[in-house]
Amino acid sequence: xxxxxxxxxxxxxxxxxxxxxxxxxxxxxxxxxxxxxxxxxxxxxxxxxxxxxxxxxxxxxxxxxxxxxxxxxxxxxxxxxxxxxxxxxxxxxxxxxxxxxxxxxxxxxxxxxxxxxxxxxxxxxxxxxxxxxxxxxxxxxxxxxxxxxxxxxxxxxxxxxxxxxxxxxxxxxxxxxxxxxxxxxxxxxxxxxxxxxxxxxxxxxxxxxxxxxxxxxxxxxxxxxxxxxxxxxxxxxxxxxxxxxxxxxxxxxxxxxxxxxxxxxxxxxxxxxxxxxxxxxxxxxxxxxxxxxxxxxxxxxxxxxxxxxxxxxxxxxxxxxxxxxxxxxxxxxxxxxxxxxxxxxxxxxxxxxxxxxxxxxxxxxxxxxxxxxxxxxxxxxxxxxxxxxxxxxxxxxxxx
Amino acid sequence: xxxxxxxxxxxxxxxxxxxxxxxxxxxxxxxxxxxxxxxxxxxxxxxxxxxxxxxxxxxxxxxxxxxxxxxxxxxxxxxxxxxxxxxxxxxxxxxxxxxxxxxxxxxxxxxxxxxxxxxxxxxxxxxxxxxxxxxxxxxxxxxxxxxxxxxxxxxxxxxxxxxxxxxxxxxxxxxxxxxxxxxxxxxxxxxxxxxxxxxxxxxxxxxxxxxxxxxxxxxxxxxxxxxxxxxxxxxxxxxxxxxxxxxxxxxxx
Ligand code: SF4
Ligand code: SF4
Numbered sequence: 001x002x003x004x005x006x007x008x009x010x011x012x013x014x015x016x017x018x019x020x021x022x023x024x025x026x027x028x029x030x031x032x033x034x035x036x037x038x039x040x041x042x043x044x045x046x047x048x049x050x051x052x053x054x055x056x057x058x059x060x061x062x063x064x065x066x067x068x069x070x071x072x073x074x075x076x077x078x079x080x081x082x083x084x085x086x087x088x089x090x091x092x093x094x095x096x097x098x099x100x101x102x103x104x105x106x107x108x109x110x111x112x113x114x115x116x117x118x119x120x121x122x123x124x125x126x127x128x129x130x131x132x133x134x135x136x137x138x139x140x141x142x143x144x145x146x147x148x149x150x151x152x153x154x155x156x157x158x159x160x161x162x163x164x165x166x167x168x169x170x171x172x173x174x175x176x177x178x179x180x181x182x183x184x185x186x187x188x189x190x191x192x193x194x195x196x197x198x199x200x201x202x203x204x205x206x207x208x209x210x211x212x213x214x215x216x217x218x219x220x221x222x223x224x225x226x227x228x229x230x231x232x233x234x235x236x237x238x239x240x241x242x243x244x245x246x247x248x249x250x251x252x253x254x255x256x257x258x259x260x261x262x263x264x265x266x267x268x269x270x271x272x273x274x275x276x277x278x279x280x281x282x283x284x285x286x287x288x289x290x291x292x293x294x295x296x297x298x299x300x301x302x303x304x305x306x307x308x309x310x311x312x313x314x315x316x317x318x319x320x321x322x323x324x325x326x327x328x329x330x331x332x333x334x335x336x337x338x339x340x341x342x343x344x345x346x347x348x349x350x351x352x353x354x355x356x357x358x359x360x361x362x363x364x365x366x367x368x369x370x371x372x373x374x375x376x377x378x379x380x381x382x383x384x385x386x387x388x389x390x391x392x393x394x395x396x397x398x399x400x
Numbered sequence: 401x402x403x404x405x406x407x408x409x410x411x412x413x414x415x416x417x418x419x420x421x422x423x424x425x426x427x428x429x430x431x432x433x434x435x436x437x438x439x440x441x442x443x444x445x446x447x448x449x450x451x452x453x454x455x456x457x458x459x460x461x462x463x464x465x466x467x468x469x470x471x472x473x474x475x476x477x478x479x480x481x482x483x484x485x486x487x488x489x490x491x492x493x494x495x496x497x498x499x500x501x502x503x504x505x506x507x508x509x510x511x512x513x514x515x516x517x518x519x520x521x522x523x524x525x526x527x528x529x530x531x532x533x534x535x536x537x538x539x540x541x542x543x544x545x546x547x548x549x550x551x552x553x554x555x556x557x558x559x560x561x562x563x564x565x566x567x568x569x570x571x572x573x574x575x576x577x578x579x580x581x582x583x584x585x586x587x588x589x590x591x592x593x594x595x596x597x598x599x600x601x602x603x604x605x606x607x608x609x610x611x612x613x614x615x616x617x618x619x620x621x622x623x624x625x626x627x628x629x630x631x632x633x634x635x636x637x638x639x640x641x642x643x644x645x646x647x648x649x650x651x652x653x
Contacts, residue, residue, distance in 0.1 A: 002570060005470050015477075015490035017517075017564025021470045024555040024568060084553015084568060084580030088533075091552055097534035102556050105532075192637065193526060193562035346564050347653060349490055 004355050014350025023342045023354040026362040028078035030338040031370060033184045033206060034331050035075045038374075040181035040207065041214010042068040043117070043173060048244065050170040056240035062124065062387030063225070064218045068177075069117050070378035076109065077370045082362060101187045112180045116173040122147075123162040123169070125385055127154045143384065181210045188337060195270040195348075196277065196341040201259045208252040209330050215245045216326035223320055225382070235312050239305075242319055245326070246302040253295055270348040277344045281351055286336045294329015298322045433593045438541040439614040440587060442518070442598075442643040443621050443630070449514040449608035451476055453496040455600035460497070462588060462599035464575040469494040471567045473585040474518040474600055479652060480504055481511045488651055515652050516609060518600070519544060519565040519585035520633060520641030527557035527566065527582075536582065542614075542642055543587050551581035558582060562637045587611065 008021055046064035048054045080089045093106035130152050133144035182203035188194075189202025199205075219241045226233050263274060278286055301322050305315045343351050357363040459474045460467060476496030480489045482504065493500065496514075504512075521544045527536050528544060535551035538544050546557075548569075558566040561584075569575070569583040588598035592611070596602070601611045612621025624630065630644040634653050645652075 002468060002470075002572065005468070009469065015492070018469065018472045018475045018492055018495040019558075019564045019567040022568070024558050079554075082554075084555070085551065088550070088552040091533045091550070095533055097531055099528075100530045100532040100556065102530065102554065103532040187556075191526075191530075191559050193560055342559075346562055347490070 004357060008353050008355055011353040011355075012350065014345070015347055016345035016350040016352055017347060020342075020345050021352055023339060023352060025338055025342060026082060026354075027335075027339070027356050027364065027367045028082040028362050028370070030331070030335045031367050032075065032078045032082075033181075033188075033338070034213070034334045035071050035078070035370075035374070036181055036184050037206065037210030037213050037330065037334070038217050039068045039072045039075060039112075039214070040177040040210040041212065041216075042071065042218050043177040043214070044211050045215055045218045045241070045244075047170050047174045047177075050167060051174060054240065056234075056236040057244075059234045059237045059388070060218055060222050060241065062385075063222060063382075064214075065117070065121055065124065066381045066385065066387055067218055067221060067378055068214075069121060070374040070381055072109075072113055072117060073377055074370060074374045076105075077373070078367070079105070081366060081370070101183075101190050104183065105187075108180055108183055112173075112176050116169060116176050120166055120169040120173060121385075122149070123165045126151065126162050127159050128385075130154045140384070178207055182207045188341070193346055194341050194344075195268070196274060196344055197337065199259060199262075201255060201262075205252070205255050205259060208248060208255055209333050211248040212245065212252050212326060213330035215241060215248060216323040216330075219245065219319060220323035220327070221378070223316065223323075229388075233312075233316065238312075238316070238319060242302060242305060242315075242322075245322070246299065246306065249295065249299050249302065249326075253299065256295075270344075273344050273348040273351075277340060277351070281343050282336050282340050285332050286340070290329050290332040290336055293325055294332055298325050298329070430594045435539055435541040435593075437615060440521070440542045440592065440642070441612060441614050441621050441625060442521070442587065443610040443612070443624050443646065444516050444643060445608045445610070445646040446513050446515055446649075447647050448606045449476065449516055449604075450606055451478055451496060451500045451514040452605065453499045454603045454605065455516060455609060456495050456497045458599040458603040459585070462591075463586070464573070464578070465583070466570055466573045468570075469497070471570065471573075471583075473565075473583070474516065476500075477515045477517060477652075479513055479515060479649065480509055482508050483510045513649070514608075515645070515648070516600075517563065517565070517633075518643060519561075519587075520563055520639065520643045521585075521587060523640035523642060524638060526560040526562070526637075526639060527584075530556045530560040532556065539589075543589055543592075544584075545586055545589060546582050546584065548578045548581045548583075553580045553582070555582065562634050562639065563641075 005021055012021060042064045045057065046061050046068065049057050049061040080086050083089055092103060093110075096103035096106070126148070129144050129147045131154070133141060133148050133152075136144060185203035185206030188197040189199050192198045219238065222241070223233060223238065263271065301318050304310070305318045310318065339354050343354060345351060359365050453476060456472070456475055459465060460472075463473055465471055465473050472495040474495075475492055477490055477492045478496070478500050482489060489504070491500075491503070500514075521542055523542070525536075525538055525544050528538050531537075532554060533550060533552055535547045536544065536557050537547065553568065555568055558568065566582050566584040569578045569581055571579050573579055588596070591598060597611050598609075601609045610621050610624065612619040614622050614625070616622065624646065625644055628646060630646055631648040631650075632641040632644060633648075634641075
C-alpha cells in the first residue's frame with residue numbers, strides 16, 4: 001500500500017490534510033452499496049408481482065428472488081475483505097456500539113436474509129421442493145429432502161397457507177429491502193465532515209438507484225437466461241420490466257438533479273471544491289459514464305422503445321444494451337459517491353487521487369472476483385431451484 | 401455505555417462464553433490515576449509558532465508513528481497570504497517534519513503564520529459516534545482514544561473526523577499491535593496521566609503549544625481559555641473541539 005501512496009503523493013493537488021493522501025474506502029466499498037442495491041432492487045421487482053399484482057412480470061418473480069439471494073450472500077464480502085482486522089468482523093454484532101450507523105449492518109443484513117428472503121423463498125418453493133424430493137434421487141434429492149425441513153404436506157390447504165405467508169413476508173420484505181439499502185445510503189449521508197456525502201437525500205437516492213440497477217439486472221438475466229435455455233422471451237414481461245426501469249430512472253434522475261441543484265444553489269462552503277470535483281476529477285465517471293451513458297442514453301432509448309416503433313426483436317437488443325449501460329452507470333454512481341467523496345479534501349483546498357492496485361487486498365482483481373461470485377451462486381441456485389421448470393398453477397394456466 | 405455492557409453480558413451468557421473480555425484502555429494510565437479529577441484542554445498560540453517542526457518529530461518518535469509522509473498524529477501548516485492574490489496559500493511539506501523551506505518571496509507576502517494541528521479531542525466527537533464497535537471512546541478526563549485491540553479497521557471514524565486527524569496505522573508500521581487499526585493523537589495519554597506534558601508541548605521552543613487541566617484553577621491553559629479570545633477549528637461542525645487557538649484567522653480550517 002505504501003508504494004502506491006508515494007505515487008499518489010505526486011498527484012496531490014492543492015492543500016489537503018497530510019493524513020488524507022490515502023483513499024481509505026477503496027473500490028471494495030464502492031462495490032458494497034452496488035451489490036446491496038442490486039439485492040434491494042431485485043427484491044422490489046419480485047414484490048411488484050406479489051404486492052402490486054403486476055401479472056405481466058410473473059415469469060421473473062422467482063428469478064428475481066434467487067438473484068436477490070445470490071447477491072445478498074455476497075454483500076458482506078467486500079466489507080469484510082476491506083477491514084483492517086477481518087478476524088474481528090463479528091464484533092460488530094457481538095458488541096455493537098449503537099450510536100454508529102454502521103453497527104446496524106449485521107442486524108439489518110441478518111434480518112433481511114433470515115427473516116425475509118429465506119422465509120419467502122422457502123414458502124414459495126415448498127411445494128416444488130417436496131415434489132422434487134420425491135422425484136429426484138442422489139445428492140440433489142438429498143438436498144431437497146433437507147430443504148423440505150421435514151414438512152411434506154402439500155395439500156391444497158397447506159399450499160394456500162404457504163401462499164399467505166409469502167404474501168405477508170413480501171409486505172414485510174418490501175420496507176425491509178428499502179431499509180437495507182436506504183440504510184447503506186445513510187452510512188454515507190450521515191458523515192457531516194464530508195460535503196459530497198452529507199445529505200439527507202442520500203438514502204433515498206441510493207434507494208432509487210438501487211431500483212434502477214435491480215430491475216436492469218433482473219431484466220438482463222431474464223433475457224440472457226432465456227437465450228441460454230432456448231425459450232422465447234415473454235414479451236409482456238420484458239416490456240413491463242423495461243417500463244418500470246424507465247419509471248424508476250425518471251424518479252432517480254429527478255432526485256439526483258434536486259440534490260445537485262441544492263448543492264449549487266445553496267453555495268455552502270466547499271462548493272468551489274465540489275465544482276472542480278465534478279467537472280475535473282470525476283469528469284469521466286460522473287458526467288460521461290454516470291449521467292450521460294448511464295442515465296440519459298438509457299432513458300432516451302427506453303422512451304423510444306416504449307413508443308413501439310421498433311419490433312420486439314429490435315427492442316430486445318435495445319433492452320440488452322440499456323440494461324448493460326444501466327449496470328455500468330449505477331456502479332459509476334457508487335464509485336462517484338464513495339471514491340469521489342474521498343478525493344476532495346476536508347480542507348476544501350485540494351484533492352488527492354485514487355490509484356487502484358491490480359492485485360492484492362482491495363484491488364481490482366479482488367473486486368472483480370467478488371462481483372463474479374454472485375453470478376456463480378445464482379447459477380447454482382437456478383440449477384437447484386429452477387425458477388421456471390415447475391411453474392405455479394397460474395403459470396400453467398397461462399401457458400395453456 | 402452501561403446498557404451496552406449489559407447487552408454484552410447477555411450476548412456472552414447466551415453464547416456461553418465463560419469469560420468475556422472487555423476492552424482495556426489502549427494507553428493504560430498509571431495506577432492510582434483518577435480520571436474523574438481532570439479535564440484536559442490544549443491551547444495553540446498561532447502568534448508564536450515558528451514552524452520548526454520539532455513537535456512533529458517528537459510526536460512521531462514518542463508515539464511510534466510511521467516516518468512516512470502520509471501518517472501524522474500532529475502536523476504544522478503554513479498559511480500565507482500573498483499581495484494581490486485572493487485566498488491563502490497553504491502547505492505542510494511532510495507535515496512540517498523538516499521545517500518549512502522559504503518558498504515565497506518575502507516582499508510579496510502580506511501575512512503568514514503557522515498553524516499546528518492535532519486531534520481536537522472533541523467534546524462531541526463524531527469519530528466516537530460512528531465507531532461500530534466502540535473501539536474509539538472518550539475518557540472521563542476528556543481524551544479521545546482508540547483501543548487498538550478492539551478496532552476492526554473499518555475506517556468509519558477516519559471519514560467522520562472533520563479535521564483529518566486520523567489515519568489507518570499501516571500494516572508495516574513499527575508498532576505491531578496497532579497495525580491496520582485507526583490511530584491518532586492521544587495527547588500522549590501515557591504521559592499526561594503520569595503528570596508529564598505531551599511530547600509536542602514539551603519540545604516546543606517558543607511555547608506555542610500548551611496543555612493543561614481545566615479542573616485546576618491555577619492552570620495556565622484554563623486561564624487563557626477564560627481570559628483571552630480563543631477560537632476552535634470548524635466550530636460549525638458542532639463537534640466542540642478542545643484544542644483552542646489564540647488569534648486564529650477565520651479562514652483556517
Ligand atoms: S478531532 Fe477528529 S479524531 Fe479528534 S475527537 Fe474530533 S473527530 Fe475525533
Ligand atoms: S477504524 Fe476502528 S476505531 Fe475507527 S470506526 Fe472502525 S473500528 Fe472504530
